[in-house]
Amino acid sequence: MKTSISKHTLFEYLSGRSNPLEKQLVMEWLSDANNTEIFYEWLLEYETNNAQFTADQDSAMQRLLKRMDDSGIESGVKQDDYVESAGIYYADERTPLLRRVLFIAASVLFVVSAGWFFRDPIMYKTYQTAYGQTTDIFLEDGSKVALNANSSLKVPRFGFSDEVREVYLKGEGEFIVSHTVDHKRFVVKTSEKFQVEVLGTQFSVFARPRGTKVALTSGSVRIDYDRDHHRSEVMMVPGDLAVLDQKGKVQIEKNRDTKALVSWKEQRYVFDGTSVDEIASMIEENFGKKVSASNPETGKRTITGNFQTKNADELLKTISEVLDLKVQSSGDSILLNTH
Amino acid sequence: MQDTLSNEERSPVSPFQINTGQQSSSTREVDVAIFIKAAFDESPSKGLELLFRRFYKPLCSHAVRFVYSRQIAEDLVSEVFFQFYRTRAYENITSSYTSYLFRAVRNECYTYVRREFGRTDSLETSGETVFSATQPQPDAEIHYNNLYLKVNDIIGKLPSQCQRVFLMSRFENKKYNEIAQELQISPKTVEVHISKALKQLRSALQGEWMTSFLLVLSSLHIIS
Numbered sequence: 065m066k067t068s069i070s071k072h073t074l075f076e077y078l079s080g081r082s083n084p085l086e087k088q089l090v091m092e093w094l095s096d097a098n099n100t101e102i103f104y105e106w107l108l109e110y111e112t113n114n115a116q117f118t119a120d121q122d123s124a125m126q127r128l129l130k131r132m133d134d135s136g137i138e139s140g141v142k143q144d145d146y147v148e149s150a151g152i153y154y155a156d157e158r159t160p161l162l163r164r165v166l167f168i169a170a171s172v173l174f175v176v177s178a179g180w181f182f183r184d185p186i187m188y189k190t191y192q193t194a195y196g197q198t199t200d201i202f203l204e205d206g207s208k209v210a211l212n213a214n215s216s217l218k219v220p221r222f223g224f225s226d227e228v229r230e231v232y233l234k235g236e237g238e239f240i241v242s243h244t245v246d247h248k249r250f251v252v253k254t255s256e257k258f259q260v261e262v263l264g265t266q267f268s269v270f271a272r273p274r275g276t277k278v279a280l281t282s283g284s285v286r287i288d289y290d291r292d293h294h295r296s297e298v299m300m301v302p303g304d305l306a307v308l309d310q311k312g313k314v315q316i317e318k319n320r321d322t323k324a325l326v327s328w329k330e331q332r333y334v335f336d337g338t339s340v341d342e343i344a345s346m347i348e349e350n351f352g353k354k355v356s357a358s359n360p361e362t363g364k365r366t367i368t369g370n371f372q373t374k375n376a377d378e379l380l381k382t383i384s385e386v387l388d389l390k391v392q393s394s395g396d397s398i399l400l401n402t403h
Numbered sequence: 404m405q406d407t408l409s410n411e412e413r414s415p416v417s418p419f420q421i422n423t424g425q426q427s428s429s430t431r432e433v434d435v436a437i438f439i440k441a442a443f444d445e446s447p448s449k450g451l452e453l454l455f456r457r458f459y460k461p462l463c464s465h466a467v468r469f470v471y472s473r474q475i476a477e478d479l480v481s482e483v484f485f486q487f488y489r490t491r492a493y494e495n496i497t498s499s500y501t502s503y504l505f506r507a508v509r510n511e512c513y514t515y516v517r518r519e520f521g522r523t524d525s526l527e528t529s530g531e532t533v534f535s536a537t538q539p540q541p542d543a544e545i546h547y548n549n550l551y552l553k554v555n556d557i558i559g560k561l562p563s564q565c566q567r568v569f570l571m572s573r574f575e576n577k578k579y580n581e582i583a584q585e586l587q588i589s590p591k592t593v594e595v596h597i598s599k600a601l602k603q604l605r606s607a608l609q610g611e612w613m614t615s616f617l618l619v620l621s622s623l624h625i626i627s
Contacts, residue, residue: 111461
């Protein structure tokens with residue numbers, strides 16, 4: 065069917081006032097290549113009569129003339145045999161085959177190098193939790209990871225490799241690893257120098273700037289770490305808490321209540337002789353609020369108990385009531401004062 | 404949707420006219436084209452100047468519907484003229500100057516909007532070469548129209564204060580603190596409004612890039 069539309073219809077369409085029926089009509093009309101020239105002519109008329117603003121033509125012309133001079137293209141002198149296409153539809157029909165081949169080769173090279181450059185975001189999927197948010201992630205092998213606030217877990221996007229199941233953790237997470245038939249190893253990497261390797265087990269990993277800790281609930285894991293460029297390893301048994309100390313050595317603390325370390329899963333906080341300073345760092349890690357004690361003595365005071373809360377304010381309120389402190393907040397930083 | 408800055412005067416054409424005025428205007432157009440062509444033959448810079456004087460303003464007016472910034476619209480249009488001159492495209496032009504220039508400008512605008520409001524910029528850029536090299540799809544005109552109408556629509560639907568701040572920044576080239584002073588709000592709030600508007604554009608235009616994005620993704624998949 066040959067549609068013909070009025071100039072008015074097109075103008076209404078261009079200004080976005082047409083109804084769906086008219087839109088359909090214009091689209092049909094436009095899809096006929098014979099109408100393209102008329103369309104642009106009317107578009108010119110439309111833009112001339114309905115100018116959105118008046119561009120400063122003269123100074124733009126001056127700039128353009130200057131640019132033409134600077135570019136050093138001699139007007140009227142034919143330099144090359146071909147015309148470069150300026151990303152515009154009118155590629156020269158005389159484009160030699162070689163140029164086309166080169167273009168394709170360049171495109172392929174570009175895409176390959178882009179693929180190499182972005183191999184990380186392409187090859188891995190990253191789960192990230194915000195402050196105050198926890199989430200459960202189910203991996204394709206049936207393993208489950210509970211991710212604490214302000215943490216990220218990177219897993220291969222296209223499935224685990226044949227030999228090893230490798231994931232990268234920043235922050236804090238609890239892993240319940242399922243055993244595979246072919247005894248495929250499961251490795252949690254927290255840095256180049258520290259990794260936890262398991263077969264099938266339940267454990268939690270804490271990897272934040274403040275330190276790195278691993279707590280084992282059941283099964284067994286091995287920690288591989290790099291100490292003064294020597295590869296070291298420790299085996300853990302259930303109830304163990306491994307702490308990477310400042311000197312880069314892993315210390316094992318026996319018979320710890322490892323469940324308490326993952327209480328964050330239920331938005332619960334278990335303190336056992338925990339100092340105010342430690343709680344302050346924990347709040348900063350999990351909720352992104354900077355908490356500090358007004359004097360060192362306050363920071364050293366400890367608290368024992370079990371608190372259930374979803375936000376930092378509630379937790380701070382409870383703590384300050386117990387310790388008889390005053391909470392002063394300004395923006396994102398909070399100060400704990402004595403009365 | 405509204406034509407935020409359209410002139411009071413409507414086109415002088417009667418609303419129900421069907422193609423009748425066409426005859427005279429297209430002959431006029433042909434005359435102008437022959438004149439410009441002659442100028443190009445004589446001296447390309449002379450021809451370009453004529454072309455510029457005739458098309459610069461309407462092209463800018465069209466470009467601004469896509470990019471919502473005077474400055475960027477003018478820059479994109481100037482770039483098209485410069486490339487037209489530099490690549491000597493005027494020697495091989497097969498269509499009318501009108502359709503060539505409008506197409507080129509729309510193409511530039513599309514690329515700009517996609518780069519600016521596309522979601523994954525890094526992946527997008529690798530698609531650019533692939534995309535611009537392809538021949539125009541038969542529905543390119545429709546696609547471009549839909550794009551600018553959509554942009555217009557999105558901006559029309561922004562909350563009024565947000566829209567005002569966005570237009571002041573993009574359209575009047577005002578600095579954040581100038582806007583803040585004028586509207587008596589904090590510069591931080593201005594920033595929030597702007598980023599809100601951009602976010603809105605980004606999420607609403609997301610579907611527009613799907614075709615090119617999938618193209619890139621599939622090629623990457625083969626490699627990896």
